[in-house]
Amino acid sequence: MTSHVPTSLHGFCDASSHTYAAVIYIRTSCFDDSIRFTLLTARTKVAPLKAATISRLELSPALLLAETLQNVRDAMGLVDVPCYLWSDSAIVLYWLKKNPTTLKPFICNRVRRIQELTSPTRWHHIRSAQNPADCACRGITPEELLVHPLWWLGPKEKFIIYSINNDTLLSKDESEVIVSETRNTNKIITRLLRTIAIILRWLRRRRHLRKPVIVTQELDDALYTILSLEQEEHFSDEIRHLKSRSSLVSSSRILPLNPYLDENQILQVGGRIHKAELANDQRFSIILSKSTPLVKLLLQQAHKVTLHGGTQLMLAAHQGGLWEAAVKSAKHHLTRCVGTQVSWYSQLQTLTVKIEACLNTRPITPLYVDPEDKLALTPGDFLIRSPLLAVPEPDIQQIPSNRLKHWQWIRQLH
Known part of the structure; x- marks a missing residue:
């Protein structure tokens, strides 16, 4: 050729x-x-x-x-x-x-x-x-x-x-x-858990394999076994450090999650959310590597259990997303106003209250085009029955900073 x-x-x-x-x-x-x-x-x-x-x-x-x-x-x-x-x-x-x-x-x-x-x-x-x-x-x-x-x-x-x-x-x-011809993955994860539960039953007792009923605790143990094997495959170094009570290396991809091992030796998320009034499984999420076959099976099972529900329905709890978003907004205003300047406690407290008022004045309903129409609803309406920043304040941009009082200087920052 x-x-x-x-x-x-x-x-x-x-x-x-x-x-x-x-x-x-x-x-x-x-x-x-x-x-x-x-x-x-x-x-x-x-x-x-x-x-x-x-x-x-x-x-x-x-x-x-x-x-x-x-x-x-x-x-x-x-x-x-x-x-x-x-x-x-x-x-x-x-x-x-x-x-x-x-x-x-x-x-x-x-x-x-x-x-x-x-x-x-x-x-x-x-x-x-x-x-x-x-x-x-x-x-x-x-x-x-x-x-x-x-x-x-x-x-x-x-x-x-x-x-x-x-x-x-x-x-x-x-x-x-x-x-x-598509495989029913919901049945696959259920069958997998039942199979592992029977294997664990035999390993522990070497008998009762023909016991017809698999109790909830056995299914939970089977799930913990799968999760432990999955985490050991992807986070073996982190698990070894946590078991030896040493700090994680700075290059660890799960370091920001503040991970810890629970009583079942399962890697979970730590952090400030542990103070929230939520159930344990909602406050301490299990850490898994994304896009693995096990994660896909669990997501598909949750998708079918919730009757093809969306992301929020599948998660059930918002995992602190609402208040974390509010913290993010507050930090955004703080960094824009203060930057690298050093402030007294009273000054910072005044600015924080001001930012709180700004956040609670944001509309939570659609804005109306017609100025004669009713005003948009804000969180301040639930607190004091009116927006917190309803009255405009006088302009002090032209006044030298050495002639301003503390609360006026804080206002001038933003």
């Missing part, structure tokens, strides 16, 4: 209720700007006798194509040659872009293997009428095969669409298939 001739590999796959096939072509651009597809290899297999849906059958030729393409590239030394893979199944293309763990076992195993061999971005959609693999899986007579242009020459260039965004719209029936 001439190295300076633009070359690419194109693979096609398709399935029927009896067979499935994978076909690979070499596409070359000639010197006269013409495009040529040359049949390189093809493989067919008999569909399994066990009844399966067409969508599942379409996944088998996709795996066959991925494996065949890998063998061809290795055998011919075409590892660096670009490749394009084509399927007429929109459901298969959707599965190949998903995380395999979210799919049922049959689909999960095949999708994972295909993703190991090929990149999901290499897969594109092609119409069934232009799919050469359709000739092999649907059946064709020898006489027709000898003169069949689609099989020997591949699809015409005008029917091949190289789309960066290879998303294909799914019909209602296809969407229902997607939902039916």
Whole structure:
């Protein structure tokens, strides 16, 4: 093969209720700007006798194509040659872009293997009428095969669409298939906890494995075991320092959380929120690394338990977010007004009261455009039945600072 001739590999796959096939072509651009597809290899297999849906059958030729393409590239030394893979199944293309763990076992195993061999971005959609693999899986007579242009020459260039965004719209029936083949992660985390609870029961007592009821304490112990293993994997150094009662290193990513180990040796958040009048699990949140499989399972479980609720409903408590936001606003005004200046306690107290009045005068209802309309509601209306900064104060910007009283000097800062 001439190295300076633009070359690419194109693979096609398709399935029927009896067979499935994978076909690979070499596409070359000639010197006269013409495009040529040359049949390189093809493989067919008999569909399994066990009844399966067409969508599942379409996944088998996709795996066959991925494996065949890998063998061809290795055998011919075409590892660096670009490749394009084509399927007429929109459901298969959707599965190949998903995380395999979210799919049922049959689909999960095949999708994972295909993703190991090929990149999901290499897969594109092609119409069934232009799919050469359709000739092999649907059946064709020898006489027709000898003169069949689609099989020997591949699809015409005008029917091949190289789309960066290879998303294909799914019909209602296809969407229902997607939902039916998605793994129920809520049941997975429950089953995982029950399995670990039984294992822990056997490790402790070496008996009572057939006891039908798993009590709440056993499920809690199973959850603590999973959390402990997860934290040990991601925060082993921090746990070691805390167990030895030494300080965390400054480079620790959880140092701002003021972490500590509870009685179950679970890493939790410390800090000022421990003084809040909340339950323990709300005041001391468990620390987990983000985007891990366990975190995703727990979030998905919370999402389903709350009937697909939003973030606030899934969290139940706001974890001190409301008063932390107020503290942030107060600190913002303090730093803008005082900066690096040194103030007396009485001066700082005066400024703090002023900032408190500012924050309690902010509207908590929409502002009205019409000046004749009613005023917006503020926190001050609940405190003294009127805004705290209702009366404007005289301007003192032009008075020298050495002639100002303490309370006037504090006013001049802002």
